[in-house]
Amino acid sequence: xxxxxxxxxxxxxxxxxxxxxxxxxxxxxxxxxxxxxxxxxxxxxxxxxxxxxxxxxxxxxxxxxxxxxxxxxxxxxxxxxxxxxxxxxxxxxxxxxxxxxxxxxxxxxxxxxxxxxxxxxxxxxxxxxxxxxxxxxxxxx
Numbered sequence: 001x002x003x004x005x006x007x008x009x010x011x012x013x014x015x016x017x018x019x020x021x022x023x024x025x026x027x028x029x030x031x032x033x034x035x036x037x038x039x040x041x042x043x044x045x046x047x048x049x050x051x052x053x054x055x056x057x058x059x060x061x062x063x064x065x066x067x068x069x070x071x072x073x074x075x076x077x078x079x080x081x082x083x084x085x086x087x088x089x090x091x092x093x094x095x096x097x098x099x100x101x102x103x104x105x106x107x108x109x110x111x112x113x114x115x116x117x118x119x120x121x122x123x124x125x126x127x128x129x130x131x132x133x134x135x136x137x138x139x140x141x
Contacts, residue, residue: 013070013074023130027063028067030111035063037056038053038056041053052110053110055095055112056110058091059123062084066085066088068080070134085127086127088127089131092116096112111123
């Protein structure tokens with residue numbers, strides 16, 4: 001009988017540990033909530049705040065990509081997660097700052113408005129945790 005080969009998950013995949021699973025759960029929740037929020041906003045009242053709603057949609061896509069990258073692991077998953085978490089961090093810092101300085105451009109909140117205050121500042125903390133996870137679980141050279 002031929003031996004079955006089983007694909008093993010890379011050691012840097014977040015599914016391999018308790019903290020990694022919690023990180024994936026939070027990213028998954030944000031992927032779902034940001035995407036659903038953007039979909040509702042865009043389909044029901046897009047003309048009221050198009051910039052804010054498109055930014056919410058972008059945030060949803062970033063959270064989806066980060067979730068997939070962290071869950072996948074390996075070189076490609078790490079790259080996806082690293083790029084996603086970096087975009088997320090830059091986005092929350094820029095959008096957070098702009099939403100405080102120029103409220104006229106943000107008549108309705110995005111996930112990243114006011115540094116994620118509407119979500120308990122988790123959007124501000126999450127990219128730091130994600131980037132720490134990627135750095136901490138990098139494969140040995």
